[in-house]
Amino acid sequence: MNSSLPAKATTRPFSWSLRREIWENHSLYIAPLIVAVVVLFGSTINAIHLPERRQSALLLPHLARRAAIGMQYDIAAMVIMITAFFVGVFYCLDALYGERRERSILFWKSLPISDLTAVLAKVTVPLVVLPLIILPIIVGTQLGIMLISTAVLFPSGLAGTTWTNFNLFRETLIIIYGLVVTA
Numbered sequence: 302m303n304s305s306l307p308a309k310a311t312t313r314p315f316s317w318s319l320r321r322e323i324w325e326n327h328s329l330y331i332a333p334l335i336v337a338v339v340v341l342f343g344s345t346i347n348a349i350h351l352p353e354r355r356q357s358a359l360l361l362p363h364l365a366r367r368a369a370i371g372m373q374y375d376i377a378a379m380v381i382m383i384t385a386f387f388v389g390v391f392y393c394l395d396a397l398y399g400e401r402r403e404r405s406i407l408f409w410k411s412l413p414i415s416d417l418t419a420v421l422a423k424v425t426v427p428l429v430v431l432p433l434i435i436l437p438i439i440v441g442t443q444l445g446i447m448l449i450s451t452a453v454l455f456p457s458g459l460a461g462t463t464w465t466n467f468n469l470f471r472e473t474l475i476i477i478y479g480l481v482v483t484a
Contacts, residue, residue, distance in 0.1 A: 318422035323430065326395075328388055330434050336384045337442040340377045344446045347373070348453040355459050370466040374443045378476055381442065385435045386483060389427035396423040432480040439476050443469060 323329060358369040447463055454460045 314418045315421060318418050319425055319430070322396075322422050322426050326392055326426070329392065329426065329431055330438075332388050333381050333384050333435055333438050336381050337377075337438050340380060340442055341445050341449070344373065344377070344449050348449055351450055351453050352457040352459060355454060355457075355462060359459075359462060367466050370463065371472070374446060374467060374472060377442050377446060378439045378472070378479075381435060381439050382476075382479060382483060385431055389431050392427055392431075393423075396426075428484045432484050436473075436476065436480060440469070440473055443472065 355370070358366055361369060447467065447469065450463045451460045454463065
């Protein structure tokens with residue numbers, strides 16, 4: 302064994318196929334980010350009347366109060382998850398159509414799949430990569446909404462009501478479950 306020879310570099314075709322799919326499909330992360338920015342902008346505008354709504358929400362019973370305070374966070378998560386679902390559907394449709402564009406003569410090549418590595422990469426993107434992209438976007442959006450509502454409610458003395466009635470950790474676990482089920 303000669304130690305002066307460089308170590309043979311291993312190629313990782315699956316990893317590179319996965320990276321290629323992400324590089325070629327910017328909508329996987331751009332569309333959810335745009336929706337998150339729109340949600341944050343809407344929450345900022347919606348925060349104008351937040352102190353009055355929060356005072357009326359605090360008069361509700363415990364579970365109804367938590368539901369009323371947490372509704373905007375749930376809606377933000379649902380909107381981003383629905384966007385991710387449609388992005389995933391259109392990604393899958395484009396992946397099938399892209400494979401059919403080759404129009405090979407061979408029977409096996411004329412099927413809507415080319416080889417195992419490409420198929421695994423194309424399946425991994427909507428089932429694994431897209432939920433991993435969406436989770437931090439949703440949690441970041443919810444944290445942004447919490448910070449906006451805290452800043453708006455701080456002068457009225459109601460800033461702590463957001464943090465006591467909305468559990469971000471529990472909500473993150475629910476979002477993870479929803480992303481797994483959706484995938």
